[in-house]
Amino acid sequence: MHPLGEKYIRKGTLPYLWCPGCGNGIVLHATLSALDELNIMDRIALVGGIGCSGWIPTYINADTMHVLHGRTIPFATGLKMSDRDRKVVVFSGDGDCLGIGGNHFIHGARRNIDITVVMIHNQIYGMTGGQVAPTTPYNGKTKTSPYGNNEPPFDACELARVAGASFVARWTTAHPRQLSKTIQEAISHEGFSFIEVLTQCPTQAGRVLYGTANAAKLLDMLKESTISITAAKNKSAEELQGKLLVGKLYHDECKPEFTSCYYRRNNAISSL
Amino acid sequence: MVIIDNNYCKGCFLCMHYCPKKIIDKSTNINGKGYAVPYIANPEECSNCKTCELICPELAITVEEGDN
Ligand SMILES: Cc1ncc(C[n+]2csc(CCOP(=O)(O)OP(=O)(O)O)c2C)c(N)n1
Ligand code: SF4
Ligand code: SF4
Ligand code: SF4
Ligand SMILES: [Mg+2]
Numbered sequence: 001m002h003p004l005g006e007k008y009i010r011k012g013t014l015p016y017l018w019c020p021g022c023g024n025g026i027v028l029h030a031t032l033s034a035l036d037e038l039n040i041m042d043r044i045a046l047v048g049g050i051g052c053s054g055w056i057p058t059y060i061n062a063d064t065m066h067v068l069h070g071r072t073i074p075f076a077t078g079l080k081m082s083d084r085d086r087k088v089v090v091f092s093g094d095g096d097c098l099g100i101g102g103n104h105f106i107h108g109a110r111r112n113i114d115i116t117v118v119m120i121h122n123q124i125y126g127m128t129g130g131q132v133a134p135t136t137p138y139n140g141k142t143k144t145s146p147y148g149n150n151e152p153p154f155d156a157c158e159l160a161r162v163a164g165a166s167f168v169a170r171w172t173t174a175h176p177r178q179l180s181k182t183i184q185e186a187i188s189h190e191g192f193s194f195i196e197v198l199t200q201c202p203t204q205a206g207r208v209l210y211g212t213a214n215a216a217k218l219l220d221m222l223k224e225s226t227i228s229i230t231a232a233k234n235k236s237a238e239e240l241q242g243k244l245l246v247g248k249l250y251h252d253e254c255k256p257e258f259t260s261c262y263y264r265r266n267n268a269i270s271s272l
Numbered sequence: 273m274v275i276i277d278n279n280y281c282k283g284c285f286l287c288m289h290y291c292p293k294k295i296i297d298k299s300t301n302i303n304g305k306g307y308a309v310p311y312i313a314n315p316e317e318c319s320n321c322k323t324c325e326l327i328c329p330e331l332a333i334t335v336e337e338g339d340n
């Protein structure tokens with residue numbers, strides 16, 4: 001096994017429950033590299049929701065919580081408020097984060113609380129068998145939209161930004177190096193940081209939306225559907241048609257952070 | 273040097289697909305979990321770029337400095 005696995009993985013929990021070729025393992029590896037580079041394993045807390053992606057933290061030998069479906073951000077908020085020195089990182093599926101947990105997501109972003117949310121975007125409810133998600137493409141055929149999806153998907157990065165998040169980025173699992181660097185940067189940032197990771201789900205999204213369970217093909221499709229924000233600068237509107245921007249999309253280092261504001265105000269009140 | 277840990281491999285062949293030198297191939301070996309595993313067909317051509325290591329979802333690949 002890779003040295004990062006030897007160092008940080010709870011060996012007794014292996015193998016991962018993920019299907020062959022699933023992108024969740026790539027996100028896990030990128031996270032381990034980021035945590036190792038930052039050297040903060042002793043002051044990190046990792047929170048996972050319910051869904052295939054919610055299992056990411058459970059394999060890491062650190063302080064981890066595996067919580068109710070959609071409730072990662074409330075648990076992370078409580079944890080951060082009671083233990084300010086912690087860096088808290090949430091792993092949430094697109095269903096977990098934007099469906100059942102959508103309200104928590106916008107309010108976490110609005111407060112600009114210092115937590116990092118890594119949203120694993122596989123366009124579907126993977127764990128429960130391939131139902132339509134708030135990220136499923138319009139017209140997409142899933143188990144619960146067999147004639148095509150009537151609903152347009154959320155742009156989670158736009159949503160995070162307008163709701164108040166101070167760090168917003170997007171990558172795919174075809175960009176593992178960049179993803180790892182961005183996770184590092186997001187954890188170091190003080191405020192609500194949001195990273196959307198587009199991932200391949202060969203078993204559910206692959207088969208029902210794209211008619212293939214071939215992980216490499218699906219990952220190629222993901223890669224081809226994106227363009228980096230730096231490369232996009234020199235492209236015409238036509239060239240950018242249908243392309244999703246990846247990279248660091250938004251960063252504001254001056255926005256007040258919720259936990260510090262709360263403690264500052266509390267201290268001011270108690271000294272009255 | 274590229275080391276593939278067959279115990280953890282799930283035979284997805286993302287490593288093979290993304291190797292820029294195209295030196296990873298399917299072997300006839302089946303691991304204990306029933307997955308066909310890859311092997312490095314032309315180790316001397318490896319550039320130690322680590323793409324296979326980073327794309328493997330199972331942490332099954334390690335690329336070390338030095339020749340194969
Ligand atoms: C309160 C509640 N409602 C519904 C479920 C059933 N459920 C489990 S996982 C899941 C959705 C998983 O999709 P997503 O969050 O996108 O994660 P993925 O499996 O795709 O990574 C649902 C609806 C549940 N466990 N708890
Ligand atoms: S169902 Fe999809 S997301 Fe879940 S483990 Fe399998 S490939 Fe991964
Ligand atoms: S290190 Fe690079 S060149 Fe060598 S096998 Fe892996 S992907 Fe191929
Ligand atoms: S990427 Fe990893 S799991 Fe997939 S075939 Fe290669 S070594 Fe095996
Ligand atoms: Mg999902």
